[in-house]
Amino acid sequence: MAILNSRARYGSVAMLLHWVIALSIIGMIALGLYMHDLPLNDPQKFPLYQLHKSIGLTILGLSVFRLLWRLVNRVPPLPDGLKAWERFAARFTHFAFYVMMIGIPLVGWAMVSASPWGLPTYWFGVAQVPHLPYFSTAPNKAELEGTLKFIHYWLAIGTLGLLALHVGAALKHHFILKDDVLKRMLPGTKVSA
Amino acid sequence: MIRSFCLAAVMAAAFAVPAHATMMWDVDEAQSSLKVNGTFFLDFGGGPMANSVEGTFKAWEADIDFDPADLATSHIIVQVDTTSLDTGVADRDKELRTPEWFDPAQFKRAKFESSSITSKGGNEYEAAGKLTIRGVAKDMVLPFTVVVTGNQADATGTFTILRSEFVVGGNTRVESVANEVTVTFSIKATSLTN
Numbered sequence: 001m002a003i004l005n006s007r008a009r010y011g012s013v014a015m016l017l018h019w020v021i022a023l024s025i026i027g028m029i030a031l032g033l034y035m036h037d038l039p040l041n042d043p044q045k046f047p048l049y050q051l052h053k054s055i056g057l058t059i060l061g062l063s064v065f066r067l068l069w070r071l072v073n074r075v076p077p078l079p080d081g082l083k084a085w086e087r088f089a090a091r092f093t094h095f096a097f098y099v100m101m102i103g104i105p106l107v108g109w110a111m112v113s114a115s116p117w118g119l120p121t122y123w124f125g126v127a128q129v130p131h132l133p134y135f136s137t138a139p140n141k142a143e144l145e146g147t148l149k150f151i152h153y154w155l156a157i158g159t160l161g162l163l164a165l166h167v168g169a170a171l172k173h174h175f176i177l178k179d180d181v182l183k184r185m186l187p188g189t190k191v192s193a
Numbered sequence: 194m195i196r197s198f199c200l201a202a203v204m205a206a207a208f209a210v211p212a213h214a215t216m217m218w219d220v221d222e223a224q225s226s227l228k229v230n231g232t233f234f235l236d237f238g239g240g241p242m243a244n245s246v247e248g249t250f251k252a253w254e255a256d257i258d259f260d261p262a263d264l265a266t267s268h269i270i271v272q273v274d275t276t277s278l279d280t281g282v283a284d285r286d287k288e289l290r291t292p293e294w295f296d297p298a299q300f301k302r303a304k305f306e307s308s309s310i311t312s313k314g315g316n317e318y319e320a321a322g323k324l325t326i327r328g329v330a331k332d333m334v335l336p337f338t339v340v341v342t343g344n345q346a347d348a349t350g351t352f353t354i355l356r357s358e359f360v361v362g363g364n365t366r367v368e369s370v371a372n373e374v375t376v377t378f379s380i381k382a383t384s385l386t387n
Contacts, residue, residue, distance in 0.1 A: 040288045041365065046235060116281045118244075125238015142283065 001187060005073050009184040009191045014073070017066045018185055021101060024059050026163075028052060029156050053112060054124045060105035067098055076184050079173070093165050100159045104152060110135045111148035216260035216267075218346060218382035225380045227253050227273065231356075232371040241368065246285070252277035257382060259310070261341070267310045269320055271378075273303040275327075293364050300328045305335070316340050326359040337378075344384040351377040 337350030
């Protein structure tokens, strides 16, 4: 399998980033909803929040790298025969995903920085991650945290909507149109050149 | 807002059996404070890390009958609305109002009432009395300092209690939230009698 993308399909770097980040995002939405509803005195609450922050920062780092990789590499073109709205939907969804993948963790980082709890952030318990200065020194931290939490949550819900569109389209291309669109992103599957 | 419990106390004193020479003080709540400091421990992966938390009680009343020249008849009552504790984090404050912690549904107020006040020399005093929290009464001796300037008094003091003695946070191990809680008060009051 080639490392770089070609006209026909995605390379191994792009595919690895895609699936690792995709599964992480799905897991993070589930984790976020679960951990948020735990009562304060549940001993799992604090460790799950730390896990959520660690994975979130990892997604942020991988997504920034992914965006750079995307910008300096070629990508397989959109398949032929798409209507104008379909071309727009594809480009919009992919663009929106980049906004979410980078934006949601940043909002989360800002939210933690603004939290009146004032707890430090550790990446998987090994490296301390500093708070974002503007947010950690704001005079109205509790209010700011509340606003950021609202944004973080609704962007995550928005991601679920994008996911539905994205997965729906991939499955349509694969099972109904029977083209190579899904195969291009699946490791170990051959596509017609 | 200045509360004048001393008016009620004076009236009560008029009808109560022991008549005592009183020196009543009107507490200026806006200039006074009642704070608590505690420690909680979190493990980020490198072992438990101590984090400190400071809370302020926003609603409390002090009934102060204090005459440095007549300590034998001096008497202090402080009552605290335990639902008024503000630690800066709403979720945490809400947790402190649950039955496991202050249980305000059953024990809305914490109270200290002095039984005797003694001078330790200079501006230092000690108030022996009962501290009641969450329905548990314990004998305590609270040291404090009073500086009187004209008719203004500045009283400060700090003491440490064990939350386990008052069964506050009974299901929370001391490895999570430390047993020691430090209470610090600063009271500014104006004398009501000349």
